[in-house]
Amino acid sequence: MKPCFVLGFLLFSLVCLMYQASDACSCAMSHPQDAYCHSDIVIRVKIVGKNLLNDGPFGTLRYTVKQMKMYKGFDKIQHVQHIYTHDSESMCGVKFDINKYQYLITGRVHDGKLYTGLCNFNERWERLSLEQKKGINHRYQLGCNCRIKPCHYLPCFVTSKNECLWTDMLSHFSFPGYQSRHYACIQQKEGYCSWYRGVSARDKLIINTTDP
Structure with a gap:
């Protein structure tokens, strides 16, 4: 195979790949x-x-x-x-x-x-977790004034009292992660927001903005 033909084929393949990449749907992860x-x-x-x-x-x-x-x-x-x-x-x-x-x-x-x-x-x-179903029914609306702040690289910090730090991208190789499936960011007293998971009377806990 002639070198010029090989080079032309490689360039053509690269252009096709670039076109496919630019034509593909791209979405940011969302809680x-x-x-x-x-x-x-x-x-x-x-x-x-x-x-x-x-x-x-x-x-x-x-x-x-x-x-x-x-x-x-x-x-x-x-x-x-x-x-x-x-x-x-x-x-x-x-x-x-x-x-x-x-x-x-x-x-x-x-x-x-x-x-x-x-x-x-x-x-x-049927693929939704119990906590996601509860969130959709009533919990998520309680946190619509809160901001879920994605953390892609360490270190990450909250910068206001209405933020919950979302760290699924650090601890999971696939989406959805644990916070996505089990936690809601709920507004508490004095406007502070924190992660919340309510499962049963014995397993209701309010955790701070850096955990899990």
Whole structure:
């Protein structure tokens, strides 16, 4: 194989890889509480149908859903019948199974329609921890005035009384980590926020902003 051909092939491959990387969906990690607080709608549904709509330069998937329970968003949409997302995963479109599972869906409302994607918190209901389900039901809303501060590299510090230090990125190689699955950042007396985990009467504890 001629050297110029090899060099050309390598350059072509590099350009393709760069194009794919730039075209891919990229999302920052988010604690479920942040996803709850920053979403217009938080809902549990079962997906019962799917249609591809060509209403723009990229296709849009419209999922027909059976609403099981709404946790947030009554003032936006009282009853959700459809969920919209990009058809392409490179555009952060999300895929759901039909007539299989119940999903927790978070998203934004635009022109009376619920939109979601890979950067939103969407998960099969049975995969959520007990504490996450309790958070979605009532605990997360108690901490929407708090700020969950990600810690990617040591040292990390809280800089205000309304912050909880989120250290899952340090102690876990995969997402979600322990704080994501078991803790909520709740506002306490005098505006201070701290991690909280309530499991039972014997296992209710309030921990400081650096633990776990």
